Amino acid sequence: DTEVTQTPKHLVMGMTNKKSLKCEQHMGHRAMYWYKQKAKKPPELMFVYSYEKLSINESVPSRFSPECPNSSLLNLHLHALQPEDSALYLCASGSMGGAETQYFGPGTRLLVL
Amino acid sequence: QKEVEQNSGPLSVPEGAIASLNCTYSDRGSQSFFWYRQYSGKSPELIMFIYSNGDKEDGRFTAQLNKASQYVSLLIRDSQPSDSATYLCAVSKNGNNDMRFGAGTRLTVKP
Numbered sequence: 629d630t631e632v633t634q635t636p637k638h639l640v641m642g643m644t645n646k647k648s649l650k651c652e653q654h655m656g657h658r659a660m661y662w663y664k665q666k667a668k669k670p671p672e673l674m675f676v677y678s679y680e681k682l683s684i685n686e687s688v689p690s691r692f693s694p695e696c697p698n699s700s701l702l703n704l705h706l707h708a709l710q711p712e713d714s715a716l717y718l719c720a721s722g723s724m725g726g727a728e729t730q731y732f733g734p735g736t737r738l739l740v741l
Numbered sequence: 742q743k744e745v746e747q748n749s750g751p752l753s754v755p756e757g758a759i760a761s762l763n764c765t766y767s768d769r770g771s772q773s774f775f776w777y778r779q780y781s782g783k784s785p786e787l788i789m790f791i792y793s794n795g796d797k798e799d800g801r802f803t804a805q806l807n808k809a810s811q812y813v814s815l816l817i818r819d820s821q822p823s824d825s826a827t828y829l830c831a832v833s834k835n836g837n838n839d840m841r842f843g844a845g846t847r848l849t850v851k852p
Contacts, residue, residue, distance in 0.1 A: 718785070
């Protein structure tokens with residue numbers, strides 16, 4: 629089973645709202661990722677969690693706040709977003725060590741008004 | 742110079758033909774190479790990964806890696822209209838967890 633689930637599938641929020649994106653995997657993977665993808669562009673890495681600790685933050689604005697409550701869950705808390713933050717937000721998980729293969733969830737399509 | 746470069750296409754091939762997708766990368770320390778397929782509005786789906794020089798075959802797909810030339814390719818034999826999608830090349834260094842994607846090549850297979 630290589631399933632990564634994400635909720636919600638779609639989200640519309642205003643610039644003053646606070647919302648959270650959720651991601652879950654039960655493959656025993658110890659690395660989890662958040663990516664942002666704009667239309668007709670490749671995914672851009674935002675954050676990496678390794679063994680539930682933040683290992684990579686690609687200089688993402690503080691209005692995006694990741695959280696990894698346990699090895700199966702990954703959240704992305706959103707606050708005071710801008711319209712240009714509208715995008716598809718992808719979660720992925722992968723094994724640690726050696727060559728990692730990442731499996732993507734279906735994504736959350738976010739629209740900021 | 743971009744870390745991972747792909748011809749954005751679009752690449753158009755007739756049904757039943759071989760589609761050849763190419764990717765070059767700049768970091769010689771890269772160890773792992775991946776091909777993802779992404780249908781419009783969907784998330785990337787892993788097709789193949791390759792770590793060693795040479796060819797790796799999986800059904801109609803063959804990945805080719807040449808580390809000396811910093812080049813990786815994906816061949817799709819007997820192309821089908823359902824293969825029409827954007828193909829993303831991704832590269833990472835082992836243990837770094839920082840997979841970098843190329844811009845993707847849009848493939849259209851015409852019936």
